[in-house]
Amino acid sequence: MGQQRTHKYDVVVIGGANTDFIVKGPKLPEPGETIDGQNFLQAFGGKGANQAVACARLGARVAFVGCVGADKRGTETIANFQREGISVRHLRRQRRAATGVALITVDKQGEKQIMTAPGANQCLTVGDIQRAAPLLRSTKVLLMQYEVPEAAVIKAAEIAHKAGALVVIDPAPARPTPKKLLRLIDVIRPNSAEAKVLTGLNIRDRKTACRAAAKLFRAGIKMVALQIGDSGDLILWKGERSPSGLPLLEERAGGRADFPFTHHFLRRLKVKTVDATGAGDAFAAGLAVALAEGCNYREAGILANAVAALSTTKLGVQPALPTRSEVVRFLR
Numbered sequence: 001m002g003q004q005r006t007h008k009y010d011v012v013v014i015g016g017a018n019t020d021f022i023v024k025g026p027k028l029p030e031p032g033e034t035i036d037g038q039n040f041l042q043a044f045g046g047k048g049a050n051q052a053v054a055c056a057r058l059g060a061r062v063a064f065v066g067c068v069g070a071d072k073r074g075t076e077t078i079a080n081f082q083r084e085g086i087s088v089r090h091l092r093r094q095r096r097a098a099t100g101v102a103l104i105t106v107d108k109q110g111e112k113q114i115m116t117a118p119g120a121n122q123c124l125t126v127g128d129i130q131r132a133a134p135l136l137r138s139t140k141v142l143l144m145q146y147e148v149p150e151a152a153v154i155k156a157a158e159i160a161h162k163a164g165a166l167v168v169i170d171p172a173p174a175r176p177t178p179k180k181l182l183r184l185i186d187v188i189r190p191n192s193a194e195a196k197v198l199t200g201l202n203i204r205d206r207k208t209a210c211r212a213a214a215k216l217f218r219a220g221i222k223m224v225a226l227q228i229g230d231s232g233d234l235i236l237w238k239g240e241r242s243p244s245g246l247p248l249l250e251e252r253a254g255g256r257a258d259f260p261f262t263h264h265f266l267r268r269l270k271v272k273t274v275d276a277t278g279a280g281d282a283f284a285a286g287l288a289v290a291l292a293e294g295c296n297y298r299e300a301g302i303l304a305n306a307v308a309a310l311s312t313t314k315l316g317v318q319p320a321l322p323t324r325s326e327v328v329r330f331l332r
Helices: 047-057 072-083 119-123 126-131 150-163 192-199 206-218 279-292 297-310 324-331
Strands: 009-014 018-024 039-045 062-069 087-094 100-106 112-117 139-144 166-169 223-228 232-238 248-253 256-267
Touching (some): 039 047, 039 072, 047 062, 047 072, 047 139, 047 279, 062 126, 087 119, 087 126, 100 119, 126 150, 139 279, 150 166, 206 232, 223 297, 232 297, 256 297
Parallel strands (some): 009 139
Antiparallel strands (some): 018 039, 100 112, 232 256
């Protein structure tokens, strides 16, 4: 029998950390148009940072790996992580680049437009990841996005995968994913646009979601959580047995069954949406924490769906991320 791993962390997050500048107005501006906004908020952001904070508020032991600038905003970002109880031992200060920035506009329905200046986020190196290797070998789940250089993401996935950690990817911003990375991923959570980049398929309904998932399963991924427009999310996982007793599906190619897989649909939960920015980050964090706790895929999806819904009820991303007790009350 192999030596049992010691888990110092539930989730290690590698990704971007930004300062968000948010304006909410009656509608999103058209090209060349100026709109008078109603509310302004400066907040901590970045997909990686959002997911780390979300995981910590759900009760997980969390560490963050990334880069911020040697500026005031970088200092404030580090202090914010520390207030949330997140380890920042491997969060590096970069003197040649500023802390990342996101400019976000939000309309009255909660829809948004975002433009970012990644800054120091793009300075994360393979060397940084190698120095953080003990961290990656001592976590249950590694959660990453595509806000940092691809080489760093691949190296981190290699180390964590070899150590037996579960590798979870939120493939945003959308970009093609190399096959060697796909083979290392256990769980992937793309929205419709990201799924199209990954698979070449437009995700319109459950049928097209199943086809896209089948492509990802062939690449080696074990579980896929796909956004299907505004209706909800479909989670799909490989295997002949369904932990929830749900019916099995089979993706057929050339008239034969390639493999069986199970799915579960998560409808959009009804809340008063103020700002949908960061709902995907909240969903990914909910998945990661639930899987670190040993939940099955269906249970993880249910928790993630609730976290995402609650995250839309306030302006800004991190200010809206719920605590575990808030999620439990909501689910009841």
